[in-house]
Amino acid sequence: MTTTKYPKGGEFLVKETKPQDIFIPEEFSEEQIMIKETCSDFLEKEILPRLDDIDSQQEGLMVELLEKAGELGLLGVSVPEEYDGFGQDMNTSMLSTEIMGTFSSFAVAFAAHVGIGTFPILYYGTEEQKNKYLPKLASGEYKGAYCLTEPGAGSDANSGKSKATLSADGKYYILNGQKMWITNGGFADVCTVFAKIDDDKDLSAFIVEKSYSGIKLGQEEKKMGIKGSSTCMMFFEDCQVPVENLLGERGQGFKIALNILNNGRIKLAAAVLGAGKNVITNTVTYANERVQFGQCISKFGAIQAKMAEQSIRLFAIESALYRCSNDIQNNITELVNQGMSKENAVINAQKEFAAEAAILKVSASEALDFVVDEGVQIYGGMGYSTEAPMERAYRDSRINRIFEGTNEINRMLTVDFLLKKAFKNELPLLSASQAVAKELMSIPDFGEIDESLFVRENKLVSNFKKAALLVAGASAQKFMTKLGNEQEILMNISDIIADCYLAESILLRVEKLIETKNQDSYKEQIAMAEVFIYDAADRIYKNAKDALNSFASGDELRMMLLGIKRFTKHSGLNSKDKRRLIAEKLIEENRYCF
Numbered sequence: 001m002t003t004t005k006y007p008k009g010g011e012f013l014v015k016e017t018k019p020q021d022i023f024i025p026e027e028f029s030e031e032q033i034m035i036k037e038t039c040s041d042f043l044e045k046e047i048l049p050r051l052d053d054i055d056s057q058q059e060g061l062m063v064e065l066l067e068k069a070g071e072l073g074l075l076g077v078s079v080p081e082e083y084d085g086f087g088q089d090m091n092t093s094m095l096s097t098e099i100m101g102t103f104s105s106f107a108v109a110f111a112a113h114v115g116i117g118t119f120p121i122l123y124y125g126t127e128e129q130k131n132k133y134l135p136k137l138a139s140g141e142y143k144g145a146y147c148l149t150e151p152g153a154g155s156d157a158n159s160g161k162s163k164a165t166l167s168a169d170g171k172y173y174i175l176n177g178q179k180m181w182i183t184n185g186g187f188a189d190v191c192t193v194f195a196k197i198d199d200d201k202d203l204s205a206f207i208v209e210k211s212y213s214g215i216k217l218g219q220e221e222k223k224m225g226i227k228g229s230s231t232c233m234m235f236f237e238d239c240q241v242p243v244e245n246l247l248g249e250r251g252q253g254f255k256i257a258l259n260i261l262n263n264g265r266i267k268l269a270a271a272v273l274g275a276g277k278n279v280i281t282n283t284v285t286y287a288n289e290r291v292q293f294g295q296c297i298s299k300f301g302a303i304q305a306k307m308a309e310q311s312i313r314l315f316a317i318e319s320a321l322y323r324c325s326n327d328i329q330n331n332i333t334e335l336v337n338q339g340m341s342k343e344n345a346v347i348n349a350q351k352e353f354a355a356e357a358a359i360l361k362v363s364a365s366e367a368l369d370f371v372v373d374e375g376v377q378i379y380g381g382m383g384y385s386t387e388a389p390m391e392r393a394y395r396d397s398r399i400n401r402i403f404e405g406t407n408e409i410n411r412m413l414t415v416d417f418l419l420k421k422a423f424k425n426e427l428p429l430l431s432a433s434q435a436v437a438k439e440l441m442s443i444p445d446f447g448e449i450d451e452s453l454f455v456r457e458n459k460l461v462s463n464f465k466k467a468a469l470l471v472a473g474a475s476a477q478k479f480m481t482k483l484g485n486e487q488e489i490l491m492n493i494s495d496i497i498a499d500c501y502l503a504e505s506i507l508l509r510v511e512k513l514i515e516t517k518n519q520d521s522y523k524e525q526i527a528m529a530e531v532f533i534y535d536a537a538d539r540i541y542k543n544a545k546d547a548l549n550s551f552a553s554g555d556e557l558r559m560m561l562l563g564i565k566r567f568t569k570h571s572g573l574n575s576k577d578k579r580r581l582i583a584e585k586l587i588e589e590n591r592y593c594f
Contacts, residue, residue, distance in 0.1 A: 023326030054228035070140020101271025104396035105228030117144020145188035203253030214239030225395030304583035433473025
């Protein structure tokens with residue numbers, strides 16, 4: 001009996017992936033589409049008419065909306081059936097998150113509940129803890145929150161000062177400390193709280209109910225955006241937490257926090273994707289209605305270029321998102337088949353793709369910022385008015401580059417995750433980098449250019465990976481264990497790797513699409529892949545050049561710069577006409593339609 005070997009995290013840099021090996025959104029099943037439609041109907045009926053009420057934090061409204069979502073089963077998509085959930089797979093979970101991410105304030109409350117509010121108990125809880133809390137979290141009877149950040153401990157979460165000590169009778173942990181930026185904090189019934197027991201070096205995690213004594217809430221934070229989401233400080237003063245509510249093992253809290261964030265990052269990308277699609281639809285609709293100089297502004301090339309670029313960036317994110325979520329699901333299935341528990345399989349599979357999750361978090365949040373900024377610009381003066389949807393979307397978008405670890409932290413984590421796998425011989429990055437260095441000494445191939453569809457793009461994507469390996473390998477060799485201090489170089493490398501992943505993902509998706517029908521059916525998608533890769537070549541060249549110039553010199557530098565130039569050389573593309581083609585489809589459909 002042969003076993004299927006699914007891709008491992010980071011392998012995209014060193015192995016060729018075929019179109020048939022990835023999942024694309026066009027392959028969603030009828031059941032998945034039904035769940036998507038249920039989410040869309042809920043938003044249309046319950047959320048869209050109440051956006052202003054949500055933003056004003058109308059008393060009890062968010063609780064009511066979460067409970068209605070629970071009645072429809074939308075809070076339990078990822079919760080196993082034995083705990084009254086739907087028990088759906090990773091792709092379905094991503095799809096529901098994408099749709100529910102459309103309207104940001106509600107999306108934040110929803111995502112915090114179904115993700116970081118529920119998953120710690122789902123993946124690390126005892127059977128008794130799961131039976132007690134998961135059914136009520138899935139139904140919406142309980143609302144969840146996650147208490148990690150402290151005033152002096154943001155990105156450095158393990159430096160938190162909250163303390164827990166065992167009571168004299170051994171029945172309780174006495175919890176003292178404060179937490180800040182707690183999403184859903186104002187109404188959560190159950191919180192996962194992180195604190196150090198006695199003088200432990202690492203955090204532990206506790207399940208804390210709001211009914212416990214010694215809990216005080218700060219006032220709701222006044223925020224730039226996501227005004228409708230509850231965000232407040234929580235104070236614990238001699239709070240008695242039953243010993244059976246220790247989550248996982250003592251000192252395991254930091255590990256729990258990190259592993260839950262792997263899921264949070266990819267889910268944030270999904271939510272951001274949903275928000276971005278909604279912004280583009282609003283933008284296209286407005287451009288088709290707004291008349292200037294005797295015609296709709298959607299007829300103008302400058303507007304068309306903006307709308308096309310909005311769509312290209314989101315299409316690339318979507319391609320990578322569902323590729324990654326399906327790879328995670330396949331790894332979960334493989335681990336379960338090997339005898340691992342479902343909970344441990346999920347944790348390990350998500351950890352396996354931690355680098356891809358960080359890439360998606362960064363790329364998606366920055367893509368959304370671009371999309372909403374251009375949306376405001378297309379709306380013009382109305383974009384700045386609270387009467388139009390762009391003002392809210394613009395403010396709400398900004399938090400995503402801070403949520404789930406800042407983008408700067410995530411860029412550095414991307415490289416760190418991959419290098420750690422390389423040093424453990426789990427990923428042949430070092431040997432692949434050495435092979436690229438040897439290739440620089442060889443004579444380049446100056447053969448005839450094959451004009452067949454995507455031959456050029458496939459070669460470019462392959463060369464992009466060589467550029468990433470060259471820069472990463474040279475910097476690792478130069479700085480060794482001190483590479484972590486070179487944050488600017490790490491960010492350059494991370495952006496190169498991200499472009500490699502997104503470029504390959506969008507190309508594989510379109511190649512798989514045209515295998516099912518024909519090129520004419522997907523000419524706009526083909527154009528999006530071509531333009532994305534064309535632009536990625538310049539971005540990679542700039543990031544690689546900046547990184548190499550910062551530490552190399554002499555003949556070594558000249559040789560590597562020539563290599564980078566070779567690896568990013570593009571024969572040229574009429575991107576103006578490609579963007580017009582994409583925009584024409586948007587204008588015709590009057591919505592985001594890809």
